[in-house]
Amino acid sequence: MRKIDVCLSPDLMHLYSVTDKTIVVVDILRATSCMTTAFAHGIECIAPFAQLDECLAMKAKGYFTAGERNGEKVEGFDLGNSPFEYMNPNLKGKKIAFTTTNGTLAIAKSKGAKEIIIGSFLNLSSVVDYLLNSPNQVLVVCAGWKGKVNLEDTLFAGALVEQLKNHIEPDCDAPLAAQRLYNLAKENMVEFLKDSSHVKRLNRLDIHKDIEFCLTSNLYQIVPVLDNGVLRINH
């Protein structure tokens, strides 16, 4: 039987072999939720960068620059890290260079995997279908917050473990812990997460509507896939 494992922090990536794996990178609040939303609204491609300066340099190549540091939009960037910014019809067909505190770093640390895809609650069922139709082992890489484990990414990992359980089995304790937390939280994730550190951080920034949106399941039927360093969706 195929296996699914969960890496709860990018700082634990050295423990996992990646060459035989489809890696699902998740940063619910808010990088991978933004990316999913952007593709659902017609963005052509997203180039993810771990470093700010690399991202900014893409402006000269006709890319929109997007992302955040410490939850806030970067000065001089075209776009921030709220999914609502990516619903703009003017962005259709455009290219985006994206950098965030945790999410794009998690993508960078997943390098060497057989395949890297982007997961969020917004495209949960599409990710589940994609993984069911893949022959690869699965590793979910949670972006966390500056290396620390967070609840919302863990819950998404748990949602994948739960929804794949009849076909792909948990490889270790991290997927079991994530699955149990998801089953505890799934009826009301906003309530479950109200004490979490990232939700408290974002509520201070007055973006509670982002949180509710990012915790909505199965809104978009797309799966962004990394192809030569750039994310695209298959039509």
Place this chain on the structure above:
Amino acid sequence: MRKIDVCLSPDLMHLYSVTDKTIVVVDILRATSCMTTAFAHGIECIAPFAQLDECLAMKAKGYFTAGERNGEKVEGFDLGNSPFEYMNPNLKGKKIAFTTTNGTLAIAKSKGAKEIIIGSFLNLSSVVDYLLNSPNQVLVVCAGWKGKVNLEDTLFAGALVEQLKNHIEPDCDAPLAAQRLYNLAKENMVEFLKDSSHVKRLNRLDIHKDIEFCLTSNLYQIVPVLDNGVLRINH
């Protein structure tokens, strides 16, 4: 209000400042459960070592050598890693040099903390009382399995968060996740852990009775404290 944080793996220790903290090291299966049991049966002191050869060298200084690698007793060692071995009256007043795959490594990585104590379900209520009477911030360091997060150490961390909640507040998401898992598991921890990787590993080694014993709460009223590199209990 004082805070409690949880480091879910020794490989995440670089994320935590330790100088102002009482660190509770936990390796439920089975290092810290063995240490607690040994002190409850009259051992004078335990010198923990991350490396096998350092531990073996203590034989010349009159120490009993004890511990495991990959869950099994080390050849040439006097004692293994089953708590039942430490109930032997012949060990009363003796000194032990101890090394295990994960537990003693977690102690080594906690170096620099204001204080390091040993926690297990066996001395849970005594650890709770000890922390309530301390002025320090608290960090629970889970030994895990070769860097990976495990369920049983996470549950113990969650037990501490839960039992201290009226006096010491969770500092981040890891303590919240641990607390919720503990509350989900506490009525029947043996059942909750039956799919966990370490329990499956130990069941293969035919030591199910060790697991049940190590998941027993509040059997011993002692707290081992590290003092100049050696664990002792205060009488």
